[in-house]
Amino acid sequence: MKKAFPGQVDPPSDTGVRNRQAAGTNAMDTQAQIDTVLIQLWQKNLPVLRERLDLLDKFGSAANSGTLDEPTRLEALNIAHKLAGSLGMYGYQQGTEVASKMERILKSPTSETLATLKSLAIDLRASLAAGLEAT
Amino acid sequence: MRRVLIIDDEDDIREVAALSLEATAGWQILTASSGAEGISVAAAERPDAILMDVMMPGVDGPTTFSAMQQNPAISHIPVLLLTAKVQGADTRRFAGLGLAGILFKPFDPLTLADQISQVLGWKD
Numbered sequence: 648m649k650k651a652f653p654g655q656v657d658p659p660s661d662t663g664v665r666n667r668q669a670a671g672t673n674a675m676d677t678q679a680q681i682d683t684v685l686i687q688l689w690q691k692n693l694p695v696l697r698e699r700l701d702l703l704d705k706f707g708s709a710a711n712s713g714t715l716d717e718p719t720r721l722e723a724l725n726i727a728h729k730l731a732g733s734l735g736m737y738g739y740q741q742g743t744e745v746a747s748k749m750e751r752i753l754k755s756p757t758s759e760t761l762a763t764l765k766s767l768a769i770d771l772r773a774s775l776a777a778g779l780e781a782t
Numbered sequence: 783m784r785r786v787l788i789i790d791d792e793d794d795i796r797e798v799a800a801l802s803l804e805a806t807a808g809w810q811i812l813t814a815s816s817g818a819e820g821i822s823v824a825a826a827e828r829p830d831a832i833l834m835d836v837m838m839p840g841v842d843g844p845t846t847f848s849a850m851q852q853n854p855a856i857s858h859i860p861v862l863l864l865t866a867k868v869q870g871a872d873t874r875r876f877a878g879l880g881l882a883g884i885l886f887k888p889f890d891p892l893t894l895a896d897q898i899s900q901v902l903g904w905k906d
Contacts, residue, residue: 728837736798736889
């Protein structure tokens with residue numbers, strides 16, 4: 648991919664607690680330490696995550712019915728952006744990809760793309776099912 | 783020892799990034815949850831670099847960076863923006879600001895310090 652910015656560093660293709668492989672004992676210790684914190688943070692942030700998923704469901708329904716107003720679109724955009732930036736860190740790369748897709752749609756919406764928001768919100772929740780059911 | 787200031791409104795991003803940089807590189811980490819707090823911490827602590835989120839409530843990352851550039855006490859500190867990757871246009875609009883670099887979320891906690899060192903040319 649062409650870099651748009653001289654200091655741009657692309658994200659790794661696989662990220663998160665489930666996909667990383669560390670080399671050497673120190674790296675493994677560090678990975679274990681980070682994984683422990685990631686698991687704790689995931690649990691701690693589950694209520695916020697569930698709330699955000701519920702809001703995206705609601706916004707998807709509003710988009711389907713043509714009642715997604717501008718403040719709501721911006722709120723949905725912000726939520727999608729936050730999820731796109733964090734889910735992969737926990738190992739949910741697919742969640743990041745779906746949230747990124749929602750963010751792109753909400754940034755430059757058309758009636759056609761807005762109609763897909765609801766199903767993307769469902770896809771997003773499904774991609775996180777393992778983590779949501781773990782508690 | 784390197785000292786890095788992380789500015790992000792998301793608690794989990796701050797915590798993971800801080801732990802990551804401390805554990806993998808041994809850097810001392812300072813944190814702030816808003817642009818205004820970040821400017822204040824940067825002025826008081828003079829870190830070696832700043833890693834800052836783009837989309838924050840109130841004052842966003844690029845606006846915070848512009849404010850930092852107006853403050854001679856901290857304008858020399860290299861700033862890297864940290865943002866969720868969406869479109870090339872989003873990064874192109876940062877190109878003329880004078881930033882040290884841009885990194886993308888989600889980041890890999892095991893390699894974040896390497897990415898920062900690579901952009902800033904830090905060898906140690």
